[in-house]
Amino acid sequence: MIEIKDTSFDYVKGQNTLDHVNINIGKGECVLLCGESGCGKTTVTKLINGLIPHFEENGELRGKVTVAGLDTAKAELYQLSCHVGSVFQNPKSQFFHTDAESEIVFGLENSGTDPAIIRQRLDDTVRELGISSMLGRSVFSMSGGEKQMLAFASVYAMGADIFVLDEPTANLDEGAIQLLARLIRKCKTDGKTVVIAEHRLYFLMELIDRAIYMEKGRVVREFTREQFSALTDSERISMGLRTLTKTALIPRIDHGQQNVPKGLEVRGLSFRYGKQKVFTGLDLNAGYGEIIGIIGKNGAGKSTLSRCLCGLIKESDGEILLDGKRLKDRARRKESFLVMQDVNHQLFSDSVTNECHMSSEDVSEERADHILSLLDLADFKDKHPMALSGGQKQRLAVATAILSGKKILVFDEPSSGLDYRRMESVSSMLKKIAADDRIIIVVSHDYELLNNICDRCFCVTGEKDQ
Amino acid sequence: MNVQKTSTGKMNGKELITVGIFSAIYFAINLVFMVAGGIHPIIWLMMPAFIALCTGVPYMLLCAKVPKTGAITLMGLITGLIYFATGTFTIVILLTFLAACIIAEIIRKATGYKSTVGNLFSYVVFSVGMIGSPLPIWLFRNDFLTQIREQGMGEHYVQVLDGLATGKMLVIMILLTIICAFVGSGLSKIMFRKHFEKAGMV
C-alpha cells in the first residue's frame, strides 16, 4: 500500500531531515512512527500524503514514494487526497467551515461528487463514527477533541483507504484521546491502513501492528506490537519515549489548608459567567518553593481558574490571599504570571534580550544574563523570540515573569506535545524556578509530568459534573 | 525537485487561503474604525485615513506572501462583499474598492511585485478606495438639500451641509488618506525590519 524506497529529504540543504529511509506498509496495517521530536516522523507522514514534494516547495527530495499505486512526486495532491486522509496536530487550524456538516462534506464537494452520494456518505459517516451530537453545532463551540474527531470524520467521509495522523493528540485530554482511539480502532476493523506519528503511546498499544522507531532522520529499529510492549522502562526512556502504559497519578489529591501564614491561599473561590457557574467553593494553598498540580476534566474550569488566579478575571465569590493578605484581581496581576499553552501570544519584543528588558524598567544587564543562563537561553540573546523553538519560547516567557519579580507562576499545559526528554527538561526547569522561592502552579492532564514534579494536586470539578 | 517561487501564474490553494486570512485581519481592523465612525461624523469622514494608517502591516505582508496577480483584488472584493452583504454599506464601496484594487494590482504587476516603491504606491491607491464609505454623503448631496428644505429647517442648515460636503472637503479627505497611507506603509516597513524579517517569516 505504501512503499518508501531509499528516500532522503532536506528542508535546508545538508540538514538530512530524512536519510535513506525505507518503509513498507501493507494494506490494513496500523503502524506507529515514534522517536524524539525532530527525528523525522512528521516528515515521513508528509511523504505519504504528498505534502512533500508538492507543498514543501523549497526542500530537496531524492528517492521514490509510492502510495496506493501512485508515485507521489508525479501524482497531483488532489489525486492522492482520494486515497490518503490526513489529520494534523493542531485542532484549531484544520477546518474551513463554521458548521460540522459543511466540514464533513468539504472533501467530497471539492472532488465534485454527486450531491446525492455526498448526502449518503454524510449519513454513513455520522452513523458509523457515532458523531450525531456534533451535527448542527458551530465548530467554534467544540473542544479540541471534538475538532479532531471532526477532522477525522471529514477525511473518513472521503472514503480514503489510508489514514495518516500526525500527532493528533498533542493538544488533547484523556477523554478525547479515548474517543480518537475508538475511531482508529474502527478504521482498523474496516481494513483501512493507518499510519500514526505520536509521542503519547499508551493509548495505541492495543491498536498498532508495528512500531517504527526513528532517530535523526533514519529508521533505526522496527518492532512488532509484542516486542514493542515488552520494552522495559529503562529501554523506553533511553529511546526518549513516553510511557507505554496508562499512568496513575501519584501525588495526593489535597483540599487546601486554612490560614497559612506564608504563600498562596485560596478560600471558597467561585466563578460564574453571568448566571453560568463554572466552579464553586474551591480551596487550595501553595507555599514558596512548592509546585502544585491542578487537574480536572476538560471544561471543568481549569483555564478559568488559572486566569482567575492571575487576576485576569474577577472572582465571583471567595478570596485569594498571598502571605495572609487578601489580593484583589488588579493586585494579583502584579504578583502572578500565566505561561500560556500557546506561548506565541505572550512574546512581544524583537530580541531575547529586549524581551527581558521589556518586563520591567529596572532590569539590570547582569540580572537578565543570570536568568537567561539559568534557563539555558544565554546563547540566543540576539535572536528574535519567534525564531526560537517551542521550548525556548516557553522558557523565555518564564524569564520575563521572573525578571518582573512575580511570585506566582501558573503554567497551562506546559508539556503538551512533548517527547520524553523535553518533558523531563520542562520538569527540571519547573523545579529550578520553584527553588528560586516561587510558587508554581501547573495545570495539566499529563500525569507523567505531574508525578515528576509535585506532591500535591488539587482537582477542579466543574458545576456541570456535580 | 526544487521549485522556485514564481510571480506568474494563478494563485494556488495555499495562496488563496493566505489571502482569505489576511482579508479577515484587514476587515477586522477596518471594522474597528467603522464602529468608531459611529461616534462622531468627523471620525467617519476621517475613517479612510485612519484605516490607511493601521492596515499597512497586513497589506504589505500579503504582498510579500502572495506575489501574484489578483491577491489584492481578491482582498478588496472580500472586504467589499462582506460589508455589502451585511447591509452596512452601499454599493458605492464595492465599486470604488474594486476600481482601487485593479489600479493597485496594475501597479504591483508593473513593478514586479517585489519592489518597495511599487508596493507603497499600490497601497496608497488601495487605501483611497475606502472613500467609498463616506462618499455617498457627496452623492446624496442634492437629496439632503431637498430634505432640509422640505423640513423647513432654514438656510442655516443648507450652509452647514455645504460646509461639510464640499468638493474641498473631499479633496482634504483624499489627501489625508494618501498621507496616512504613506505613514502606514512606513510603519509596516519598520515592523518588517524589526520583526518579520528577523523572525524568518518573510
Place this chain on the structure above:
Amino acid sequence: MLKLDPRTCLILLVIANVVIFIQNSAVIEIVWIGLLLVLLCICGAARSAAKLAGVFAGCMILQYIIFPIAPKAIVSIFFIFISYARKAMPCLIVGTLIMKTVSVRELTAALLKWKVPYSFIISLSVSIRYFPAIKEEIGYIRDAMKLRNIKFADKFECMIVPIMMSAAATSDELSAAAVTRGIENPCEKTSIIDIKYGIADYICIAAGILFTVLAVVIR
C-alpha cells in the same frame, strides 16, 4: 416561516441599493422600507425588524420634530449622520435578513450556482471562518499584555505582531489541511445545499423591480 433563496436576498440587496439612490419621494421610501420590514418578519426575524423599525422611526422623529427646534450646534453635527442612516435603512434591513437567515454554506452554494470562481469562494469562506479566531487570539494577547505592563506607545505593535505571526502560521497549517482534502482539484465543484427559486422569490424580485420603476417615475 418563509425561507428565501440566498440568491434572492443578494438580488434584493442590489435592488435596495438602486432604489435608495434613485428615489426622491418620501412615500416610496416609507412603503419600500415598510415592505422590507414585513419581509423580515415573515422570514422569522420579527425582533430585528422591530428594532430596525424603531431606529427608522427615531430617525424620522429626529429629522422632522426634534431637529427643527433643537440648538443649531447639535443639529449641524448630527444632521448628515441621521439623514445618511435613514438612507441606509433598506440596505440594513436586507443585510439583517441575510445575516439572520442565510448561513455561510448557503451563501457559498449561491455563489457557486452563479458560477463565481471557486478561488473566490475559498478565500471568502476562509475569511469568514477566521473572524472568530481573530477574536479569540486578541483575547489571549490582551491577557498576556495585562500581565506584562506594556507601555501605551508599544500597544499597537504588541497587538499586531503576534496576530500577524499567528496568521502566517495558521495559513500554512490550514493550507496543508486543505490541499490534502483536494481543494486544488480542477473539477466542477458540487454542493449538498439545494437552492431553488420558489414563488416567494419571484414575488420579492418582482416587487423590487416594481419599486425601482416607481422610484424613477414618481419624483
